[in-house]
Amino acid sequence: xxxxDARPQSxxxxxxxxxxxxxxxxxxxxxxVPFKALRLGADPLALGLLAAATTGAYALFVNVSGRxxxxxxxxxxxRLSCMGVIVACIGFTLADKVSRLLVFAPVAGAxxxxxxxxxxxxxxxxxxxxxxxRNLSRFNMSWSSGKGLxxxxxxxxxxxxxPEAVFTVGSAMLFVIFFLxxxxxxxxxxxxxxxxxxxxxxxxxxxRPPDAETLRQAARFRRLAWLANGAAYGVASTLTYHYPRLVxxxxxSSRTFGLFMGGMYFTQxxxxxxxxxxxxxxxxRRAPLYLPQLLLAAGILALPLSSGLRLGVTAVVFGxxxxxxxxxxxxxxxxxxxxxxxxxxxxELLIGIGSMTVPLLGGIAARRWGVAAPxxxxxxxxxxxxxxxxxxxxISAFRRPVIAAGEG
Numbered sequence: 001x002x003x004x005d006a007r008p009q010s011x012x013x014x015x016x017x018x019x020x021x022x023x024x025x026x027x028x029x030x031x032x033v034p035f036k037a038l039r040l041g042a043d044p045l046a047l048g049l050l051a052a053a054t055t056g057a058y059a060l061f062v063n064v065s066g067r068x069x070x071x072x073x074x075x076x077x078x079r080l081s082c083m084g085v086i087v088a089c090i091g092f093t094l095a096d097k098v099s100r101l102l103v104f105a106p107v108a109g110a111x112x113x114x115x116x117x118x119x120x121x122x123x124x125x126x127x128x129x130x131x132x133x134r135n136l137s138r139f140n141m142s143w144s145s146g147k148g149l150x151x152x153x154x155x156x157x158x159x160x161x162x163p164e165a166v167f168t169v170g171s172a173m174l175f176v177i178f179f180l181x182x183x184x185x186x187x188x189x190x191x192x193x194x195x196x197x198x199x200x201x202x203x204x205x206x207x208r209p210p211d212a213e214t215l216r217q218a219a220r221f222r223r224l225a226w227l228a229n230g231a232a233y234g235v236a237s238t239l240t241y242h243y244p245r246l247v248x249x250x251x252x253s254s255r256t257f258g259l260f261m262g263g264m265y266f267t268q269x270x271x272x273x274x275x276x277x278x279x280x281x282x283x284x285r286r287a288p289l290y291l292p293q294l295l296l297a298a299g300i301l302a303l304p305l306s307s308g309l310r311l312g313v314t315a316v317v318f319g320x321x322x323x324x325x326x327x328x329x330x331x332x333x334x335x336x337x338x339x340x341x342x343x344x345x346x347x348e349l350l351i352g353i354g355s356m357t358v359p360l361l362g363g364i365a366a367r368r369w370g371v372a373a374p375x376x377x378x379x380x381x382x383x384x385x386x387x388x389x390x391x392x393x394x395i396s397a398f399r400r401p402v403i404a405a406g407e408g
Contacts, residue, residue, distance in 0.1 A: 011182040012126050012135060015119055016142040018180045022082070022115065023146035024153075025173035029089055029108075031154025031261070032163035032170075033101065034244040035254060039163070042098045044245065044371065048363020051241040052356045053102050057109030059352025066117035066345015074118035074125075074341070075181050081118075082174045084111025089171040093164045113352070117344040119181075124334045124344075136330055137276035141269050144323070148265030155258015215335065217284050220396045222332035222343070224286075224389040228293055229329035230350035231385035232322050234358025235300050235378045239264075239318075241359045242366070242374040246304060249371055260315050267319025268326075275327045282328070286393065289328055293386050296321035301379040304372040357381075 034042075037050055069077055084107060091104030120139070127135045157166050239261065247257045275282065282288035299317045306314050329350075333343040358381055362374025369376075 012123065012138075014180060014182040015123055015126075016138055018078075018177050019119060019139055019143040020146035021173055021177050021180060023143040024150040025170040025177070026085070026112070027147045027150030027261075027265075028154045028157070028166055028173070029085075029092070029170040030240055031151050031254075031258060032158060032166040033092060033105075034241050035158055036092065036095070036163035037098055037101055038244060038248065040096070040098045040101070044242065044366030044374070045363045046098050046102075047241045047245065048360040048366075048374075049102060050098075050105050051237050051359035051363075053105035054109040055237060055352045055355035057106035058113045059109075059349055059356055061110045061113035062117060062348040062352055063342075063345040065114040066121075066341045066343070066348070068114075068341075069118040069121050069345075070341035074122045075183065077114045078118045078122075078181055079178050081111050081113070081115035082178050084108075084114075086171045086174050087111070089167045089174070093167045109352075113348070116348050117341055120330065120334065120344040120347075121341045132334060133279055133331060134276065136334065137272055137327070140272045140323075140327060140330070144265050144269040144272060148262045148269060150262075151265060152258050152262030155254045155256070155262070158254035158258070218332045218335040220393065221284055221289075221328070223392050223396075224289060225325065225328035225332050226347060226350045227385050227389050227392070228289055228325040229347065230354035231358070231382045232293065232296060232325040232354070233351045234354035234381055235296055235318070236322060237355035238300070238359045238362050238374050238378045242362055243303075246371055250307070260311060263312065263315040264319040264322070267316045268323040269319075271320045271323035272327060275323060282324070283331070286390075288324065290386055290389070292321035292324040293382050297379040297382040300375050300382070303375050354381075 033050065034047055037047060042050070065077060088104045088108035088111065091107065092101060095101045095104065120136075123135050123139045124132060154166055157169070243260070244254075244257055247254070250256075295317050299314045299321075302310075303314055329347050330344070333347040358378050359374065361381075362377045365373035365377050
C-alpha cells in the first residue's frame with residue numbers, strides 16, 4: 001500500500017472519484033439498455049422484466065455483500081464488482097435478441113451489488129462521527145453527479161452512435177475504476193480518526209460515538225428511511241426503463257431522455273449540498289421525509305402529460321425527493337461504528353427491491369392499460385410507502401415513546 005493510500009484523506013478522495021466514475025459509466029450503460037431493447041422489439045413487459053432482472057439480482061446479493069464486506073477486504077470486493085459489470089456490458093453489446101439482454105442483466109445487477117455497500121462502508125471507516133455526515137454527503141454528491149453526467153452523455157451519444165458504442169465507452173470507464181479505488185490490507189478496518197491532544201473540545205465531543213438514545217432514534221428512523229428510499233428508487237427505475245418508450249411515443253430524441261434524467265440527478269447533487277448544510281432541520285423528523293415523497297408521487301403521476309417547462313420542473317422535484325430519501329437512509333444506516341457493512345447492505349437491498357418491483361408491476365399494468373400505466377403504479381406505491389412509514393413509526397412509538405417533541 002502506498003504512503004498516499006495510508007492517509008485517510010487521500011483514500012477518501014479516491015473513493016469519491018471512483019463513485020463519480022462508476023455511476024457515470026453505469027448510467028451511460030443504463031441509458032443505452034432500454035433503447036437497444038426497444039430496437040430489438042421489446043414491449044412494456046419486457047422492459048419491466050429487464051429492470052427486474054437487473055435490480056432483482058442486485059437485491060438478492062446486496063445484503064450478502066454488505067455482510068461479506070464486514071469480514072473481507074471491502075475494496076477488493078468492489079474491484080471484482082467492476083469486472084463483473086464489464087462482462088455484462090460485453091454481453092449487452094453482443095445481444096441480438098431481448099432474451100439475451102435478459103440473460104446478462106442479472107450479471108450486471110449481481111456484480112454491482114458488491115460495489116456500493118463496500119465503498120459506502122469504506123467511507124465510514126475513514127470518518128469520525130464528527131466527519132461522517134460531511135464525508136457521506138461528498139460521496140453522495142460524487143455518485144449523483146456522475147449519474148447525471150452518465151445520463152446526459154448517454155442521451156447525446158445515443159443520438160449520434162449505436163447503443164453498442166455506448167456500452168464500449170462504459171466498459172472502458174469501469175476498467176479504469178479498478179485502478180482508481182484505493183488499496184487496503186485484507187481485513188483491515190481503520191479506526192475512526194480521533195482528535196489530536198489539545199484539539200477543540202467541541203470537535204472532540206463530536207467525534208465520540210453517539211449516545212445510546214441517539215442510536216435508538218437512528219434505528220427507528222432508519223426503517224422509515226429505508227422504506228422511503230426503496231419506493232423513491234422504484235420511481236427512478238421506472239423512469240430509466242419505461243420513460244424511453246414514452247419519449248419515443250412523443251416523437252422526441254434520446255437527447256430529451258438524457259436531459260431529463262441528467263437534470264434530475266444534477267438536481268439531486270445540488271440537493272445533497274443543501275441537505276449537508278441544513279442537517280439539523282431534517283434529522284429525526286417526519287415531515288422533511290414525508291413531504292418530498294408526496295411531491296414525488298404527484299410528479300410521477302403528471303409526467304405523461306408533461307413537456308417543456310413542466311418537464312424541467314418535474315425533473316427538479318424528482319431530484320430533490322430522491323436526494324432527501326437517499327441522504328436520510330444512508331445517514332441513519334451508517335450512524336455508529338457497528339455493523340456498517342450490514343446496514344449499508346440493507347439500505348441497498350431496499351433500493352434493489354424497489355427498483356425491481358415498481359417497474360415490473362408498471363410493465364404488467366402497461367400491457368393492459370397503456371403506456372401511461374407505469375407512472376400511476378409508481379405514484380400509488382410511493383403513497384403506500386408513506387402510509388407504511390407512519391404505521392411503522394407509530395408502532396415503535398407505542399413500544400417506546402421517546403420521540404422528541406420537535407420530530408414532526
